[in-house]
Amino acid sequence: MSSTRTEPIVPTASQVARAPKVVLHDHLDGGLRPATVLELAREVDHALPADTAESLAQWFAESADSGSLERYLETFQHTVAVMQTAPALTRVAREFVEDLVADGVVYAEVRYAPEQHVEHGLSLDEVVAAVKQGFDEAVNAADGAIVVRQLLTAMRHQARSMEIAELAVAWRDRGVAGFDIAGAEAGYPPTRHLDAFEYLQRENGYFTIHAGEAFGLPSIWQALQWCGADRLGHGVRIVDDIEVADDGTVTLGRLAAYVRDRRVPLELCPASNVQTGAASSIAEHPIGLLTRLRFRVTVNTDNRLMSDTSMTKEMTALVDAFGYTLDDLRWFTINAMKSAFLPFDERLTIIDEVIKPGYAALAAEGA
Numbered sequence: 001m002s003s004t005r006t007e008p009i010v011p012t013a014s015q016v017a018r019a020p021k022v023v024l025h026d027h028l029d030g031g032l033r034p035a036t037v038l039e040l041a042r043e044v045d046h047a048l049p050a051d052t053a054e055s056l057a058q059w060f061a062e063s064a065d066s067g068s069l070e071r072y073l074e075t076f077q078h079t080v081a082v083m084q085t086a087p088a089l090t091r092v093a094r095e096f097v098e099d100l101v102a103d104g105v106v107y108a109e110v111r112y113a114p115e116q117h118v119e120h121g122l123s124l125d126e127v128v129a130a131v132k133q134g135f136d137e138a139v140n141a142a143d144g145a146i147v148v149r150q151l152l153t154a155m156r157h158q159a160r161s162m163e164i165a166e167l168a169v170a171w172r173d174r175g176v177a178g179f180d181i182a183g184a185e186a187g188y189p190p191t192r193h194l195d196a197f198e199y200l201q202r203e204n205g206y207f208t209i210h211a212g213e214a215f216g217l218p219s220i221w222q223a224l225q226w227c228g229a230d231r232l233g234h235g236v237r238i239v240d241d242i243e244v245a246d247d248g249t250v251t252l253g254r255l256a257a258y259v260r261d262r263r264v265p266l267e268l269c270p271a272s273n274v275q276t277g278a279a280s281s282i283a284e285h286p287i288g289l290l291t292r293l294r295f296r297v298t299v300n301t302d303n304r305l306m307s308d309t310s311m312t313k314e315m316t317a318l319v320d321a322f323g324y325t326l327d328d329l330r331w332f333t334i335n336a337m338k339s340a341f342l343p344f345d346e347r348l349t350i351i352d353e354v355i356k357p358g359y360a361a362l363a364a365e366g367a
């Protein structure tokens with residue numbers, strides 16, 4: 001064989017860094033720069049558990065590394081506390097997008113819970129406007145290198161989901177692409193918020209639901225078959241409905257078959273799952289099986305600060321653990337772009353004009 005063009009290319013770290021990437025599941029309050037947390041905390045007299053950027057970064061990563069989603073979530077008190085004014089929200093949003101651009105992300109859906117940012121008197125609309133301002137500043141500075149949308153999250157243990165769903169609809173032509181629920185999963189099933197999901201369906205709105213992370217199949221089933229979720233936040237526990245026999249034969253249960261047949265996007269977040277105990281290591285993460293079975297897998301960061309991660313780190317870890325090639329990374333990226341809550345023509349434009357040429361240029365370099 002003389003041609004090398006079709007040989008699989010295992011990308012170098014530099015190629016992963018430069019590859020166009022798409023993130024659908026990235027929390028605004030989970031991706032602050034440690035130095036910014038320190039500065040903003042000083043301004044509002046919020047006491048932090050560490051006093052240098054390095055030690056604070058380490059504190060977040062270590063505290064989040066607990067094996068429990070509930071304890072992982074406790075660390076957010078320190079980021080949410082410093083995101084209570086319009087200037088702070090705008091700064092955090094601007095830096096967040098600057099960091100995405102530096103990470104090679106070309107399209108991002110960034111989520112946060114507006115109801116958590118009203119402690120100092122901001123209205124929900126003011127919160128969304130402040131975040132929009134920061135995103136717009138960074139997107140304009142990046143000169144077309146990235147497209148960013150907000151997802152508005154409601155906290156599943158609270159009772160404001162209807163209000164937040166209405167907020168998402170009110171802002172849908174001003175940078176908000178959809179809705180989500182997040183927070184502790186066990187004990188707070190998605191059906192608790194059925195009225196919000198039914199409202200969004202009547203409004204032709206889009207939503208994803210954190211489901212199948214800390215709790216298993218019933219949560220995924222409710223999210224899809226009761227609530228009508230367009231995507232699953234994590235959804236990793238769908239593997240509980242997949243049987244792999246010793247001889248390698250794979251049998252899908254009815255729910256797993258539905259998820260695969262209907263191409264339900266899975267917003268997988270490998271590093272976060274290892275921290276919360278949803279997976280024991282990257283190498284043992286169900287993403288390997290789900291990718292092999294051609295589920296609609298997407299790769300995401302969840303919380304870059306708590307999980308000490310980035311899209312480049314997530315993809316590099318997957319390349320190291322599973323030997324994924326440039327074609328595999330392109331497949332994850334196109335899966336994500338196809339699953340975005342952006343109009344069809346805009347999705348196609350990014351796929352055809354940014355993602356495909358970007359990967360082609362890397363492939364032309366060889367490994």
Ligand SMILES: O=c1[nH]cnc2c1ncn2[C@H]1C[C@H](O)[C@@H](CO)O1
Nearest residue numbers: 027029076111112113153182183210
């Ligand atoms: O992975 C997660 N599962 C459930 N809830 C989460 C996860 N990551 C962040 N959150 C919560 C904590 C944040 O304060 C909230 C809104 O971004 O969403």
Ligand SMILES: [Zn+2]
Nearest residue numbers: 027182233302
């Ligand atoms: Zn999440």
